[in-house]
Amino acid sequence: MIRVDNLSFTYPGAPSPTVKGLSFEVSEGEIFGFLGPSGAGKSTTQNILIGLLDRWQGEIEVMGRSLRDWRRDYYRHIGVSFELPNHYLKLTARENLEYFRALYDGDTDAPEKVMALVGLSEHLDKPVSAYSKGMKNRLTLARSLLNRPSLWFLDEPTSGLDPVNAVHVRDLVKARQAQGVTTIITTHDMLIADALCDRVGFIVDGELVEVGAPDDLKRRYGRREVEISWGGDHAPRRERFPLDGLSEQPEFLRILREETVTSLHSQETTLEDVFVQVTGRSLR
Ligand code: ADP
Numbered sequence: 001m002i003r004v005d006n007l008s009f010t011y012p013g014a015p016s017p018t019v020k021g022l023s024f025e026v027s028e029g030e031i032f033g034f035l036g037p038s039g040a041g042k043s044t045t046q047n048i049l050i051g052l053l054d055r056w057q058g059e060i061e062v063m064g065r066s067l068r069d070w071r072r073d074y075y076r077h078i079g080v081s082f083e084l085p086n087h088y089l090k091l092t093a094r095e096n097l098e099y100f101r102a103l104y105d106g107d108t109d110a111p112e113k114v115m116a117l118v119g120l121s122e123h124l125d126k127p128v129s130a131y132s133k134g135m136k137n138r139l140t141l142a143r144s145l146l147n148r149p150s151l152w153f154l155d156e157p158t159s160g161l162d163p164v165n166a167v168h169v170r171d172l173v174k175a176r177q178a179q180g181v182t183t184i185i186t187t188h189d190m191l192i193a194d195a196l197c198d199r200v201g202f203i204v205d206g207e208l209v210e211v212g213a214p215d216d217l218k219r220r221y222g223r224r225e226v227e228i229s230w231g232g233d234h235a236p237r238r239e240r241f242p243l244d245g246l247s248e249q250p251e252f253l254r255i256l257r258e259e260t261v262t263s264l265h266s267q268e269t270t271l272e273d274v275f276v277q278v279t280g281r282s283l284r
């Protein structure tokens with residue numbers, strides 16, 4: 001669906017590039033995430049891919065055509081949800097959607113249809129000023145689906161959302177995937193990256209440091225460990241041992257034999273652990 005080769009970009013007047021030699025591919029129907037801390041260059045990359053920024057270097061091919069050759073018809077195929085929603089607050093959701101719908105020259109869905117997709121059907125005729133933050137966020141997503149995009153760009157779709165609304169977003173993206181939609185997400189939320197993305201790319205200081213499926217990355221980089229606790233209330237002790245070679249670990253065996261073990265469990269590696277290990281940087 002997308003092939004990017006050695007993409008670099010410098011903002012006019014900036015002393016150094018913001019995007020540095022990115023190369024990656026996204027398959028049709030895939031959910032691909034850019035995971036990285038604030039300022040890493042995620043939004044810049046998205047804005048290049050949706051044609052908002054030009055004078056980038058490298059090659060970008062979308063749906064088999066170089067991005068340089070796409071014209072206005074590109075916007076018939078893509079849906080874009082920006083990080084900061086800009087709705088007309090005095091208008092109802094329906095009026096907002098009708099307004100944006102009129103900007104498209106291709107086929108579009110009715111407000112009823114996209115609002116049903118995001119679970120806001122009963123709020124269609126309320127002014128957006130009466131919407132909660134989570135509802136505005138879902139309205140943003142509804143708007144980005146008006147033109148039935150086959151390629152969907154979501155910039156920080158769960159930013160500032162409570163867990164319930166974040167799950168809404170997750171389910172919605174999965175449901176679009178079931179309809180064949182390809183989605184590119186930028187996020188600094190490792191839970192969303194882990195739960196939603198088929199593959200994630202770690203991006204730090206404009207560089208793509210690693211790309212892979214969350215589970216593969218955890219397997220590859222995760223330290224598989226067990227944590228054992230013993231000693232009871234008065235002298236509690238706790239130690240971690242590598243899972244590999246555990247049966248030949250004398251201290252572990254000694255604890256098992258001689259101490260009163262109070263708990264024993266394996267430690268799950270999180271995507272955030274892997275991110276820190278691979279990039280040397282925190283997501284916050
Ligand atoms: P992210 O989305 O990963 O938080 P951005 O792509 O928004 O990161 O920003 C990456 C870097 O580019 C930051 O250092 C930011 O200050 C800079 N930047 C973003 N937008 C502009 C702009 N319009 N002009 C100049 N620099 C910008």
Ligand code: MG
Nearest residue numbers: 042043083186
């Ligand atoms: Mg951003």
